[in-house]
Amino acid sequence: MIIQAQSLVKTYSLGESQIIVLDGIDFEVKKGVMVAISGPSGSGKSTLMHILGCLDRPDSGTYILADEDVSRLSTDRLAEIRNRNIGFVFQNFNLLPRLNALENVELPLLYGGVPETKNRAKEVLRIVGLEDRMHHEPAQLSGGERQRVAIARAIVTDPTIVLADEPTGNLDTVTGQSILDLLKDLSTKDGKTVIIVTHDPEAAAIADRIIQLRDGSVASVGRHGAEESNRDPSGAGSASEGDFHA
Numbered sequence: 001m002i003i004q005a006q007s008l009v010k011t012y013s014l015g016e017s018q019i020i021v022l023d024g025i026d027f028e029v030k031k032g033v034m035v036a037i038s039g040p041s042g043s044g045k046s047t048l049m050h051i052l053g054c055l056d057r058p059d060s061g062t063y064i065l066a067d068e069d070v071s072r073l074s075t076d077r078l079a080e081i082r083n084r085n086i087g088f089v090f091q092n093f094n095l096l097p098r099l100n101a102l103e104n105v106e107l108p109l110l111y112g113g114v115p116e117t118k119n120r121a122k123e124v125l126r127i128v129g130l131e132d133r134m135h136h137e138p139a140q141l142s143g144g145e146r147q148r149v150a151i152a153r154a155i156v157t158d159p160t161i162v163l164a165d166e167p168t169g170n171l172d173t174v175t176g177q178s179i180l181d182l183l184k185d186l187s188t189k190d191g192k193t194v195i196i197v198t199h200d201p202e203a204a205a206i207a208d209r210i211i212q213l214r215d216g217s218v219a220s221v222g223r224h225g226a227e228e229s230n231r232d233p234s235g236a237g238s239a240s241e242g243d244f245h246a
């Protein structure tokens with residue numbers, strides 16, 4: 001298992017009151033699969049992604065990433081683990097506007113002290129189909145092209161896990177589908193573990209597994225849009241939290 005989440009709890013305090021955002025999340029993810037996390041707005045999807053991506057820590061519970069318990073690591077250690085293992089893709093692309101596509105993609109390599117960055121950055125831009133757009137700045141690219149640059153940037157350091165938080169949220173359906181196909185290829189062709197937060201039924205259809213969050217809990221786990229029922233001969237759809245192996 002590349003990811004093991006056990007009883008993850010996260011709360012925020014708002015004035016006097018406490019909001020329980022994640023209320024005991026359990027699941028496991030195998031290396032090389034694509035998992036979709038879906039659920040209503042405010043159900044804790046982004047909070048969970050931040051923990052999975054080592055941007056934040058749970059208040060309680062255990063997060064084991066590639067066999068290492070990272071739940072209580074210092075911020076610095078967490079950053080090291082993140083840089084080595086995780087690539088992020090966001091809804092709003094998060095590209096630097098003054099840098100062209102090639103320079104945006106080179107950045108993680110420069111931060112990582114990699115001596116030669118150009119060829120590797122070009123290589124991943126080729127993988128995402130943007131060879132001929134390398135010298136364009138984000139403003140000169142379409143939404144779909146910007147998201148391809150962001151995906152290239154996410155994979156340039158060859159992370160084990162790619163996390164995408166609503167990556168098609170700002171794209172039209174057709175463009176969104178091509179981004180989903182690209183993310184799917186990362187799992188099937190490159191063996192990366194891809195976890196994507198989405199409202200998009202197409203994404204749920206393309207993923208190997210779907211985790212439905214509701215009010216900070218895992219409401220259901222399914223495969224290809226269907227409720228998982230293979231451990232329940234009655235087919236009553238009993239799969240639920242604590243019982244998830246993708």
Ligand code: ADP
Pocket residue numbers: 012013014019021039040041042043044045046047048
């Ligand atoms: P989703 O991504 O599913 O829409 P989020 O994980 O962003 O949900 O947020 C879940 C809940 O946690 C929301 O009610 C949100 O207002 C709250 N929340 C998220 N981040 C913070 C924060 N930094 N401080 C206080 N409340 C937060």
Ligand code: MG
Pocket residue numbers: 045046047165
């Ligand atoms: Mg969110």
